[in-house]
Amino acid sequence: xxxxxxxxxxxxxxxxxxxxxxxxxxxxGSLIAPLGFSRGAAAVVIGHIIGCIPLYLAGRIGAETGKSxxxxxxISFGQRGSVFFSLLNVTxxxxxxxxxxxxxxxxxxxxxxxxxxxxxxxxxxVVIGFLIIVWxxxxxxxxxxxxxxxxxGLFSLTLLLSIIVFGGDSSAAVTGEMNFGSAVELSxxxxxxxxxxxxxxxxxxxxxxxxxxVSVLVYFAGSTWMYMIGLxxxxxxGESDIAKIMLGAGLGLAAVFIIVISTVTTTxxxxxxxxxSFSSITDRPGSKTTAVIACIAGTAxxxxxxxxxxxxxxxxxxSVFAPMISILITDFxxxxxxxxxxxxxxxxxxxxxxxxLIYRKFMAMETPLGNTLPVMAAVIALAFAADKxxxxxxxxxxxxx
Numbered sequence: 001x002x003x004x005x006x007x008x009x010x011x012x013x014x015x016x017x018x019x020x021x022x023x024x025x026x027x028x029g030s031l032i033a034p035l036g037f038s039r040g041a042a043a044v045v046i047g048h049i050i051g052c053i054p055l056y057l058a059g060r061i062g063a064e065t066g067k068s069x070x071x072x073x074x075i076s077f078g079q080r081g082s083v084f085f086s087l088l089n090v091t092x093x094x095x096x097x098x099x100x101x102x103x104x105x106x107x108x109x110x111x112x113x114x115x116x117x118x119x120x121x122x123x124x125x126v127v128i129g130f131l132i133i134v135w136x137x138x139x140x141x142x143x144x145x146x147x148x149x150x151x152x153g154l155f156s157l158t159l160l161l162s163i164i165v166f167g168g169d170s171s172a173a174v175t176g177e178m179n180f181g182s183a184v185e186l187s188x189x190x191x192x193x194x195x196x197x198x199x200x201x202x203x204x205x206x207x208x209x210x211x212x213x214v215s216v217l218v219y220f221a222g223s224t225w226m227y228m229i230g231l232x233x234x235x236x237x238g239e240s241d242i243a244k245i246m247l248g249a250g251l252g253l254a255a256v257f258i259i260v261i262s263t264v265t266t267t268x269x270x271x272x273x274x275x276x277s278f279s280s281i282t283d284r285p286g287s288k289t290t291a292v293i294a295c296i297a298g299t300a301x302x303x304x305x306x307x308x309x310x311x312x313x314x315x316x317x318x319s320v321f322a323p324m325i326s327i328l329i330t331d332f333x334x335x336x337x338x339x340x341x342x343x344x345x346x347x348x349x350x351x352x353x354x355x356x357l358i359y360r361k362f363m364a365m366e367t368p369l370g371n372t373l374p375v376m377a378a379v380i381a382l383a384f385a386a387d388k389x390x391x392x393x394x395x396x397x398x399x400x401x
Contacts (some may be wrong), residue, residue: 033231047186
């Protein structure tokens with residue numbers, strides 16, 4: 001399903017604007033409201049900077065090697081070693097698919113109830129899942145003109161939503177607890193969740209390096225904007241449910257368009273990459289078929305299981321993929337090491353496990369800038385030190401021999 005070959009930089013920008021505009025981003029922004037708008041906004045920006053730097057570096061590695069996201073992981077963990085992360089990635093992508101679909105389904109159902117008198121989130125979840133499968137069948141290469149129109153509409157309506165949220169003078173009392181470090185981490189975790197995907201959309205672009213940079217900059221701007229809408233909605237209107245805000249503003253069918261299209265364009269990337277990730281393990285049943293299966297599985301999870309609270313899911317993603325990309329960054333940019341031809345790199349797996357445990361330990365602590373930044377710094381230092389220690393050891397072994 002590598003039909004994104006030759007994608008333009010503008011096409012990449014449209015894809016990543018679609019990724020950024022989502023209900024999940026808005027809802028996560030609303031969680032930061034206990035900090036107030038000024039401190040909350042600072043946490044959002046700082047967190048997105050922290051999360052988008054490794055996102056860009058991951059895309060850059062894919063651009064320079066011409067490899068998809070999970071193929072680049074083989075550089076640090078070997079052929080069999082990358083299977084572990086590919087399976088984790090497929091699992092988290094199916095989970096994200098469920099989160100996005102049920103979030104969109106419930107929001108649309110709430111709006112539709114005003115006109116139909118019936119609240120049917122499961123029905124709307126199935127409708128959204130079906131539209132995602134249609135997007136898969138069309139394919140990225142053929143979505144160009146459709147994306148131009150849908151993203152233009154999405155941009156205009158999101159701008160209108162921003163005016164509604166920030167146009168009032170009143171502010172509401174916000175309850176709940178949130179420290180600054182946790183808010184930064186919630187903001188960093190969202191771009192980190194895209195880290196195992198970005199190369200799937202940039203490595204075959206007509207100008208991969210430029211596409212990587214533009215994709216991340218557009219995502220940074222769009223995602224920060226969505227967080228601000230969620231944050232502002234809670235602080236200034238006292239309402240974190242964006243569907244209710246849209247209803248109160250009389251957006252009606254326009255609100256349905258925003259929610260459905262934003263959910264479809266974002267979740268399409270999840271299921272598409274699930275297919276690409278699985279194809280790095282085996283060629284069967286094919287990446288497009290796997291993407292459809294992932295969409296059906298995510299839709300089923302959305303309808304049959306409770307997946308409303310996903311803050312811990314975001315933190316779990318960060319704990320898995322922040323140490324992974326730290327090792328990959330160290331190997332590719334600093335040490336110039338390549339384990340692609342190896343079966344598995346045990347030393348790097350030990351370092352990754354150490355980073356994973358450090359991240360989980362940091363979650364119990366209050367840090368001013370969240371977990372991602374200190375954990376990545378620690379893992380990069382550990383990977384660098386381990387490589388130098390191995391070099392010294394083998395040099396001594398050679399001298400003694």
